[in-house]
Amino acid sequence: MSTESQVNRMEKIVSLCKRRGFIFQSSEIYGGLNGFWDYGPLGAELKRNVKELWWKSMTRLRDDIVGLEATIIMHPSVWKASGHVDTFSDPMSTCRSCKKLVRSDQVWDMLETTPWAEAVRSCAPGGVADREALLKWAKGKGQRLVPNFALVKDPETMLGRLSERSAEAPGSQQHLLQILCTADPSGPLSMPCPHCAGELTEPRPFNLMFKTYVGPAATEDDIAYLRPETAQAIFVQFKNVVDSSRVKVPFGICQIGKAFRNEVTPRNFTFRSREFEQMELEFFIKPDEVVQAQTGGIAKLPEGELPGQPEANWGWEMWHKYWVEERLRWYESIGLKRSSLEEYWQKPDELAHYARATVDILYKFPFGTQELEGIAARSNFDLTQHQTHSGKSMEYFDQEANLRYVPHVIEPSAGVDRLILALLAEAFEEEEVVDEKGQKEVRTVLRFHPRVAPIKAGIFPLLKNKPELVSKALEVRDLLRPLMNVFYDDGGAIGRRYRRQDEAGTPFCITIDFDTIGENGPEKKDTVTLRHRDSMKQERVRIADLPAYLLSQTS
Numbered sequence: 200m201s202t203e204s205q206v207n208r209m210e211k212i213v214s215l216c217k218r219r220g221f222i223f224q225s226s227e228i229y230g231g232l233n234g235f236w237d238y239g240p241l242g243a244e245l246k247r248n249v250k251e252l253w254w255k256s257m258t259r260l261r262d263d264i265v266g267l268e269a270t271i272i273m274h275p276s277v278w279k280a281s282g283h284v285d286t287f288s289d290p291m292s293t294c295r296s297c298k299k300l301v302r303s304d305q306v307w308d309m310l311e312t313t314p315w316a317e318a319v320r321s322c323a324p325g326g327v328a329d330r331e332a333l334l335k336w337a338k339g340k341g342q343r344l345v346p347n348f349a350l351v352k353d354p355e356t357m358l359g360r361l362s363e364r365s366a367e368a369p370g371s372q373q374h375l376l377q378i379l380c381t382a383d384p385s386g387p388l389s390m391p392c393p394h395c396a397g398e399l400t401e402p403r404p405f406n407l408m409f410k411t412y413v414g415p416a417a418t419e420d421d422i423a424y425l426r427p428e429t430a431q432a433i434f435v436q437f438k439n440v441v442d443s444s445r446v447k448v449p450f451g452i453c454q455i456g457k458a459f460r461n462e463v464t465p466r467n468f469t470f471r472s473r474e475f476e477q478m479e480l481e482f483f484i485k486p487d488e489v490v491q492a493q494t495g496g497i498a499k500l501p502e503g504e505l506p507g508q509p510e511a512n513w514g515w516e517m518w519h520k521y522w523v524e525e526r527l528r529w530y531e532s533i534g535l536k537r538s539s540l541e542e543y544w545q546k547p548d549e550l551a552h553y554a555r556a557t558v559d560i561l562y563k564f565p566f567g568t569q570e571l572e573g574i575a576a577r578s579n580f581d582l583t584q585h586q587t588h589s590g591k592s593m594e595y596f597d598q599e600a601n602l603r604y605v606p607h608v609i610e611p612s613a614g615v616d617r618l619i620l621a622l623l624a625e626a627f628e629e630e631e632v633v634d635e636k637g638q639k640e641v642r643t644v645l646r647f648h649p650r651v652a653p654i655k656a657g658i659f660p661l662l663k664n665k666p667e668l669v670s671k672a673l674e675v676r677d678l679l680r681p682l683m684n685v686f687y688d689d690g691g692a693i694g695r696r697y698r699r700q701d702e703a704g705t706p707f708c709i710t711i712d713f714d715t716i717g718e719n720g721p722e723k724k725d726t727v728t729l730r731h732r733d734s735m736k737q738e739r740v741r742i743a744d745l746p747a748y749l750l751s752q753t754s
């Protein structure tokens with residue numbers, strides 16, 4: 200559950216995102232559109248950096264992965280074959296009072312954060328209800344907040360029922376809320392609507408794909424879908440990639456792109472959006488039987504050890520663990536601490552029917568520990584499905600083994616927007632510092648890893664009305680600009696310029712002062728003050744050394 204200080208922290212992050220141009224509500228001037236977000240100037244740079252780092256680590260720094268960029272709208276049969284048309288749905292309930300829709304599996308999570316549920320819980324410390332307090336609340340504040348709540352409509356009757364039913368699950372806050380909102384005494388206990396405490400309908404499946412029509416006729420036959428994931432295009436183009444790029448199993452195809460899901464309850468800022476971006480890899484491997492036949496045995500990982508470098512005798516389990524480790528390491532390389540991440544190994548009854556194992560990489564967001572990426576061992580389910588539905592063979596001819604098979608796959612699937620949010624949450628800090636005049640002040644700083652930071656260096660002439668300082672500063676800007684994103688700023692006191700860059704997460708600031716232009720002796724000429732964001736330490740650096748130093752820190 201998120202504590203008050205974490206809720207507060209989240210509010211500060213959202214407000215900083217808007218104030219500094221990281222993330223805006225989509226179509227804000229028209230009241231916004233729920234579940235859609237735009238990235239402002241700093242957000243766009245941050246996102247671009249993250250995607251480029253992922254792409255580079257997957258493709259350019261490896262021999263065994265190639266890229267793909269497919270369309271958002273594909274043949275509708277793709278989604279029939281993948282199972283999305285029939286099964287990509289969330290159970291959803293409608294509130295009989297306020298008519299709002301809620302995802303049935305999220306009701307309790309939502310209830311945790313509503314003020315009215317909080318008020319009820321506070322009348323039941325440890326799950327044992329304080330009847331007097333509940334009655335007072337129901338007849339007072341409750342009337343205003345949630346008039347549909349059964350407890351508010353008829354407090355005496357609902358409280359009377361409490362003792363009989365509390366015995367069923369004593370001590371549970373969830374149980375207490377359910378009792379207090381179930382108007383029908385003979386019916387089963389139900390979850391209340393998190394918006395108004397009204398009664399929710401039975402869950403019904405709701406397909407999450409956005410529909411559209413291709414062509415002007417717009418008949419049922421012209422229905423197409425905006426892709427709900429980028430992965431399927433990779434399976435669909437598997438044959439073309441194999442035939443055109445001389446890759447050999449084991450190998451991967453990766454893609455970054457937009458995905459769309461008509462989420463029932465988009466929430467937690469960008470965490471659950473309706474339009475978002477994914478970075479997905481399908482890593483194709485030999486079936487275990489083929490590895491066994493070729494190498495005489497499948498490698499097993501001793502308890503507590505990490506997989507190391509790929510070997511010919513790796514079966515799906517080793518490959519799966521390898522990718523979990525690779526992905527965790529990548530997150531660390533861009534600034535997420537291991538201690539902020541968790542691995543969640545799905546239990547057998549949670550696995551999709553085709554999955555052999557799935558690990559969720561979770562991040563400790565201020566609103567709770569939630570999924571950042573899923574890494575699934577998906578057997579050969581997807582390629583086989585497309586083979587069956589398209590009638591085209593998805594078999595791969597393995598020259599080493601001299602046989603044909605449909606490869607199996609390990610799928611690390613990450614969300615760009617969730618990662619951006621995690622990076623912002625990880626980086627955000629307010630610290631008390633003492634300014635030049637000895638006054639205490641709060642410094643808001645985004646401690647981004649220099650690799651992802653939207654701006655790598657701020658460049659400041661000490662004074663803007665001194666032409667020599669300005670022209671030297673512009674020279675430094677022009678030296679660095681082709682190499683990285685830098686920001687020239689000559690407005691206001693230098694301390695304020697530093698603070699602005701702290702809030703933008705800029706790791707370095709360069710000040711061009713009188714030393715730089717040689718006013719204090721030739722040995723200091725062409726040196727600048729380099730200020731480090733995190734320590735706020737300053738050092739003297741030669742202009743000629745700046746490019747190499749900054750590149751080594753930011754790439």
Ligand code: ATP
Binds near residue numbers: 613
């Ligand atoms: P969840 O259970 O949170 O709905 P999921 O398990 O359905 O997520 P996947 O289908 O595995 O998600 O998608 C892979 C990744 O895509 C997720 O780990 C997440 O980072 C991202 N993602 C999925 N849905 C959304 C969304 N609505 N908004 C933002 N990112 C999303």
